[in-house]
Amino acid sequence: MTDIKTAWAALRSLKDKKIPTLEEMFLHDPDRAQHMSLRVNGLYVDYSKQRICQDGFQALIALAKAANVEGWRARLFAGEKINTTENRAVLHPALRGSAGSAEIKNQIKHMAARTRTFAENIRRSKTIKTIVHIGIGGSDLGPRLCHYAFEASYPARFDLRFVVNVDGASINDALKDLDPATTLIISVSKSFTTQETRMNTNAALEWLKQGLGDKACDHMIAVTANRQGALDFGIDPAHIFEFWDWVGGRFSLWSAVSLSLQLTFGPDVFDDLLAGAREMDEHFTSAPLAQNLPVIMAMVGIWNRNIIGYPSLAVVPYSRRLRKLPAYLQQLEMESNGKGKTRDGEPTGPTCPVIWGDEGTNSQHAFFQHLHQSRNGTPVDFIAVLQDS
Template sequence: MADLFADDPQRVSHMSHACTGLHVDFSKQKISPEILDTLLELAEHAKVETWRDRLFAGENINTTENRAVLHPALRGSTTNMAICKHVDDMSARTRAFADRLRQDRSYKAVVHIGIGGSDIGPRLCADALRAKYNPLFDLRFVNNIDGASINDALHGLDPQTTLVIIVSKSFGTQETKINGKAAKAWLGNHAARNMVAVTANPKAAKDFGIVDDHIFAFWEWVGGRFSVWSAVSLSLQITYGPDVFDQFLAGARDMDTHFTTAAPAQNIPILMAMVGIWNRNFLNCDTQAIVPYARRLRKFPAFLQQLGMESNGKSTTRDGEDAGHTCPIIWGDEGTNAQHAFFQFLHQSHTLVPVDFICTLRDDEHHTAHHRILLANCFAQSEALMRGKSLDEVQHELQDAGMSKDDITKLAQHKTFRGNRPSTTIALKRLDARTLGALIALYEHKTFVQSVVWNINAFDQWGVELGKDLATTILDELQGGDTQDHDSSTLALIALAQKATNA
């Protein structure tokens, strides 16, 4: 990569782009201008712009479920007037509800119950928005069927002053339904007043005992992992206020406008997607690390795991053919903690792992010295991954330190860094609602573009079904039902659990 910088003194400006408070620097990727041109030709051949237009037009591009994909409409990015009216009407309801609760102040805590896309988006945003906005309520989340999740969320709260919001598209998701039942029992005679549902199945919510004016809809054309822009985030509107949520939507809408109008060579989602295609399919990188140097974004790697791997972790094309290698494994943690965990692997293993570094330029925590150290580490790590350190450099360094020739021979090789390891740096001007919305929308569009190039459907998730079906069978057996046909390992595990339960 050093040669790429030497060949083009303006490489940083040529490979950096900005939109809505985001500065995205691709210059440390292993991509020459010629390779970038070829990647953009590949995007053109895959008809990325045509598919993009079909997405925003509301066509049924989710072909395996015969559905439109209209999450951009939730933030006002659609020309479909009928959809606009649905969204506007529901937005008016959630705003009025949130405003009333914020003015009334009869509640002190909000407990959000969901899982997957009904949890991780709002949970990410709840952390991130604390950088600039003060929460009016104690917002807690329940997502796991492990009883510790509901216990931790309800601990120390008063049923009389706690609002419980159950978020489930089907209102039949096992984990959410069981946790909802536990919360309802805990609320006791306050349940009727203190329970809210966000669902595409209002009848099931009503049957559960939730009153009509506490039921808020979202629609079949909203996939769970793309639903953070909807009433799914009612808990955020209540806690931080509808005006803050509107800014979040505005940031995403800004990125939608950029995605739909910028030429491919300046289009950040398209460029990010094609960089990822290069790393995955040409450099054979099996994983992608996400390292936010911002504690408020510590949930972002987990959010992107679902967004990327549930959307594009597919092996079959839209035409039913083998898709080849698609989405890499997405993983990561917050910096600088990650430096004390897996950065040894990033720097010196044989495995090439592209990294997305994400940082905020402005200190919103009022600890200037802390923030300078944080940024210094972020920038240094991307530089170190690119530059590396040669054996000759190490030997001279050790010699200058007064080490003997024999000791240098023993140690030098261990202190070398191959370098030439790719990364992208995304610098947020500050972490506020608008830049957060733009950041999430950027990765949504990147994910979609990659699905088009790989010719897969990013909007279904059939891979989650088999395990859920088997879990239903095994649950019946754990509750005393007849034993079904399983492999010997699974049978032994069931027996082990039954023995422990009956002990």
């Protein structure tokens, strides 16, 4: 197998040659869109409009093999501690039923049963009318993205509001015109020490106390990996829903972090979300690299960032329901890949691009002139849906 340095050198050598324009590539290969697109689990992805020649694509797949992507993938799903910085496993696929030891699977099954029972009981209750979800970063972006996406297809049992900014307007706007007696507060923090979330949770608790006195904690829920921290804060043990240190915050959507979604739309809807992710896990772990959608998208990113040198990537969903997708992907990619050193402590080259974007068609009247005319050049991922529900 080609070693990693040789694979990188072969890839970079293509940069010294004249990379054809897209028009030239399609003239040379009119069927380019047919063999540079994939249909996977209801998704159609066309990467033929990326400025990648066939030699470039083959060199990218060779780089993936030289980097032992398949081996690292196996280690991830086996639960090995591939997060060497914190000496932890990276096992969020286990939350989707795609990985994990028998012990971990039992822990997940137990917590899923707890969240389902709790959600069903609250949904049957005639008391609660509003859910206020307090979080930041991964404790906010995933659930908020899914909330907007689900609204088109599923009836909302409750009014779901989100609090994220330490600016007092965020918590004040969320609590405006609400009755503490009909409101459930969910504080979501992996560490339960995140400053912004603690400040907003304190403000929410004081608001509950003003209306409910010593019954305030009956309306306060904690989702955290720090059970003791939640107990010290005064949360009822029965109201603490845990996830684990092997779940990175930006991947925590699949855990009890999405309790507010289960409450609002029902546990069955959340289970369907997990099932869809599990299907993609199965594709990722079984498809050859050259027909593997996550691998191809990652290698396209390497081509654009490390070979052509594009500094950013625009993500433009032509669906209002997916308007938070660019923000969600910002954290997912930039926090994961925005590194300055390798595992061995050596300086990296350019890593991930700056991720940005907004919903179309408003984007066309905001920054598309830059896309058309700027000399920097910016790849764009356009996302469309067949129907809006």
